[in-house]
Amino acid sequence: MKTIRLESGILDENDRIADENERTLRSRGVVTVNLMGSPGAGKTSLLEMTAVKLGGSVRWAVIEGDIEGSLDARRLERLGVPVVQINTSGACHLDAHMVREGLRCLDLDSIELLFVENVGNLVCPAEFRIGESRKVMVLSTTEGEDKPRKYPLMFRESDLMVLSKADLLPHLDLDLDALLSAVSAVSPDLSVMQVSSRSGEGAGQWIGWLRECLG
């Protein structure tokens, strides 16, 4: 009982700070994408591809959420993307408070797009608003067609699902129709986009979606 009361207390406090982050970001005209998915789903690879495809046409930055280390941040910095690293010290998700600290390290007037790459986890990040404009989840083709039914909250909360590692489809037993049916059953309005950061498949559609968000 104690747990449940505290949990809802934490979520109320998180929502309050998420609202504050949202106001801060909106007032500076920054579109913010909360990028979520399992470990190894391909979130950083998607951002690497995004860096190459966007080139200098959009001013953007990344907040990297990791339990420990800064491996992903370094991958993106190598491509010239400004990155702020947040280490969660064991926590399995980013919350609005951590992201508020991250925002303080960024020059928000110099960017129009901000990615927040969440900790790799298909469960907990979906529970915590951070003040984002859009939630995007990455599901890899290697994760199987049953994931929407097993981890429904992430699918319900997201505005877009990027089905990553599309280049591996010929080597997998994935039943793509079954996966798409499961997505529709759990989250009827969720858009799905098939992408391979390795081959570049779907890159145009992804960049188009981002440009649409930027208005």
Next chain:
Amino acid sequence: MKTIRLESGILDENDRIADENERTLRSRGVVTVNLMGSPGAGKTSLLEMTAVKLGGSVRWAVIEGDIEGSLDARRLERLGVPVVQINTSGACHLDAHMVREGLRCLDLDSIELLFVENVGNLVCPAEFRIGESRKVMVLSTTEGEDKPRKYPLMFRESDLMVLSKADLLPHLDLDLDALLSAVSAVSPDLSVMQVSSRSGEGAGQWIGWLRECLG
């Protein structure tokens, strides 16, 4: 501050019930394996292969942990494995209390081996003892070589790492040596076993390891 205090309270209470589970299981001579890993890493597929390879030679059962539904339980029941389903109602891991409830639904005198398939999550399950004899983590070849450094606790807590989906290696850019070095750096004593539940590669080694646990 409040969170941290409660968290340690939760973990103390969890440890108390985990000890109780451990005593219960030991007194019946049941070896219990806590099977952990990311969503889609191949935990259930490993258990399906185990069912086929063990045949009737070992009396065993499975406790399935899922946020919602019973898809994995049904996969295993189809193979004749007795399964108890635990739905965590949103929680991202099993805890000792949930497993205690599961144990009450099993005839412990009729089994010698119990698998507890945890919720798909590379983070939180590693924090909660459930009374297991061994912790086994499944990491898929598709998850990348950086995972030990990004999610170290799971690697440190586990007795064995099953590197699953080994049949996909020729189609991936995975740097296997870099992965194994990262595993050693984070958890020097962790045994690693390369397995493909699809091709059967490594099955003999896996079944051998299980038989050794059974003594």
